[in-house]
Amino acid sequence: MHSSTSSFDAGGLPVAATRSTMTARKGIIALLLGLAVILLGLETASPFILTHLSRIERRVENETRDARALGPFTADGRPTVLLTGNSLLIEGVQMDALHDTLAPQYEVSRLAIEQTHYLDWYFGIRRLLEQGSHPSVIILSLATDQLASRFTLGESFAHRQMSIRDFPLAVREANLDKTTASTYLFAHWSNWLADKGFIRQDVLILLVPNFRDLAARIADHGPHVNDPSVLLRMAQQRLPELHDLSETYGVKIVLLVPPTLHQDHSQEVQELGENSGVPVWVLVSPGEFSRDLFRDGFHLNRQGSQIFTERLADQIRTKIGDIPPGK
C-alpha cells in the first residue's frame, strides 16, 4: 500500500502526479543547488572548522609544517632529528624534556598522528621527503604489530600522507578493494573526506560527556597481527623498504619499538633490522616495565614516559653517530 504521495498506483504503474511537475522540478533544482553549496562550503571550510574545533588537529598541522621545513642541520650546525609515530610516541616520550636534554647536540622535533601504523608512515615519510623535508635522522616509533599491520588511517591517510604517485602502491600494500581504493583517490584531493571523521569526533566530544574515554574503548584500531610468523614475515619485508627509503633520500631512518607489557618479538625484529640495514632500537625489553608504568596497558603514564624519555635521550646521544648515512 503506497502512500497518497506516490506516483504509482497499487500495481506499481505510473499514474498522474498529484503535485505540479513544475514545483517538483524547482524542488530538484533547489535541492541540487543546496547540496552543491553544502559540499563546496564543507570542502572549503573543513580545514578551518577542524583546526578551530580540535587542539589535536592544530598540533598535527603545526608539526607537519615544521617537519616539512626541516633541513639536515639547524642554522647553528646541529643535526636535526624527527620523531614520527602515533599515540605511543605522544604519550611515551616527553618532548620538552627530550628537547632540552639534547638541545646542545641535536634539534629534536616530532610529527605524531594518532592511530597510525606502518603504511601511514612509510608513505607519509616518502611524501614528506618528496616535499623537500630533509632531517638528518628520522626515528619511526611503532609497536611491532603496527609494523606488520596493513591498516591505514583511511581517508585522512590518503589526503595527508599518501602522494598521488604512490596511490597504486598504497592500494596494493593496504590490500584495498576497488571501492575503498576509489574513496582514497577522492580523499586525496578532498579536504572534507579527509577531515570528516575528525570533525565528527569533535562534534561528539561536544555532545557526549566523557566521549574520549568511550571512543578509546569502541574505536576500531584495525586487526591486530597476533601470529608471530606473520609479524616476522611482514617485518622482513618492510625493514628493507625503510632501508631503501633511507638510501633513496639520503636520510638515516631508525625504528623505535615502544615498551610493551607482553612479548612483542622485538628482539627478532631487531635482528632482522641488522640484516636489513635499518637500526631497530629496543630500549625496554618486553615486560621489563611493570604495569604501574602504563596508563592503560599500552600507553605509558607520566612516570613510565619519564624513564623511557631518559633512555631515548641517551640512545640518541650515543648511537645516532653510529648509523650509516643514506646515500
Place this chain on the structure above:
Amino acid sequence: MLFDTPIFFVFLSVVVAVYWCLGFRNQNRFLLVASYLFYGWWDWRFLCLMIASTIIDYFIAIKIADTKDPRIRRALLVLSLVVNFSILGFFKYFNFFADSAFTALSALKIPASLPFLRIILPPGISFYTFQEVAYIVDVYYERLPPSRSFIDYGLFITLFPHLIAGPIQRPSHLLPQVQKPRQWDSEKGFDGMLLILEGLFRKCVIADNCALIANAAFGGAFGRPTIPVLLLGTYAFAWQIYGDFSGYSDIARGCAQLMGFHFMVNFRQPYLADSIQDFWRRWHISLSTWLRDYLYIPLGGNRFGERKTYRNLMLTMLLGGLWHGANWTFVVWGGLHGAGLAAERKLTRGKPETRGQLPRWIKRILIFHFVCLTWIFFRAASLRSAWEMLKGLGRWSWKPEFPAAFLFLAIFSIPLLLVDLYLESSGDEYCFASATVQPRVAFGLACALVIAFLGANQANAFIYFQF
C-alpha cells in the same frame, strides 16, 4: 560499489544522465551493461556466475511457456529450481553442511574427513536467486508470460539498485515496468532524491554509529557480558540493523525512482509492531511476502489444520533464518520467530479480544524486546557467543564509560524512533512526503548536513550484502 561511497554517486550521476538521453530500448541495454559493471566491480567471476544463472532461467521460462505437456513443464520447473538452489547451496551452504556433518560424526565418534573448500560468497546471490525462482514459478503457474527479450529479463534480475540486497522484486511488479517505456517524472525524481538522502541518514548516521556500540559490546570491548553490556549491545544492534537495511532499501528505491522505476516498500516502522505477525508485515517486507507466497502457502499455509499450520510456520521461519546465512545462529533466530508466531497464533486463536487486553504501547515494547532478544542470535558469531551474551542477564557491572555509551546510543537511535512515530501517524512513505516542496527541500538539506557532521567516518559494508 557501496551506496555510501563517492564512487557510487559518480556512477549513479553518469548512469542517470546518460539513461535519460537514450530511447527506450537503448535505455534497457545501457542499464543492463551498467548493472553488470556495478556487479562486476566486486569480482568479474561473480558476474559470469550471475549471467549464466540468468541465461538458464531465461530459456527455461520460455520453454515452460511454450510447452503444453504438464509433465515436461513440471520437469523444467524442477530443473530450474535444482539449478538455482544448487548454485545457492554450493556457494552459501557447502561449508556449513560439511562442517555440521563433521561435527555430528565427531560427536558420534565416527572418524570423518570432509572437504572444506575456500568458497567466496558472491554478493547478492540469495537475492537474485529468489527473484529468479519467483519468476520461474510465476511463469509455471501462468501468472505472467515469460520475457521474450533477454535484455528485459536480464535487467529485471540485475537492475543495479536492488541487485545486491534487494528489495526482492516480484516479477509481476518490476518486469512490466522494464518492458514498457518510462517517462521522466519530476515528482518521482524529487521523491527519489529525498529517499536517497533519508537512506543515507539511516545508514551513515544511525546504523554506522550504533554499530560502534554493538561491535564493542559483542566484541568484548566493554568486558564480559553483564546486564548493561547486554542492553547496550542488543539495543545498538537492533537500531544498527534497522538503520542499515532500511537505509539501503531507501537508497535503492530512490535510485530506481531516478530512472523511472518503482520498488516495493521494504520496511514500515517495524519496531512499532504490536505482535510478531505484525512485525513480519513491517520488516523486510519483500522477503517475508516472498516466503509467504513461495514457501508458506505452497506448503499448505493454514489450510490443513492447526498442527500443519504450526509446522508450516516453523519450516518457513527456519528456512527464512537459514536464508540469511550459513550459521546455526540464523537457524535459531528463525526458529525463535517461528515459535513466537506459532505461540501467538495459539494464544489468540478464536479469541481476537485477547489482542486488546494490553495497551498498544505495552505490546509494542514487549514485541520490540522479543525481537531484540532474537537479534542476539542474529548478531553473535556462534551459538556459544550468543549463549555467553545471554548469560550476561545474570550478572551486573558498571563502568565509568557506560553513561556516555548509553547517551551516545540514545543520540543515534531516538531520532529514528521519532521518524518512525511520525511516519506511523502520517502514513507517509518517508518524512514530509506529503508536504509541499519547501519543507521537503529543507528536510533533504538537513539530512545532508547531519550526514556531513555525524556520518561515520569510514564506509562500512551494508550488513545484508553478506546475505
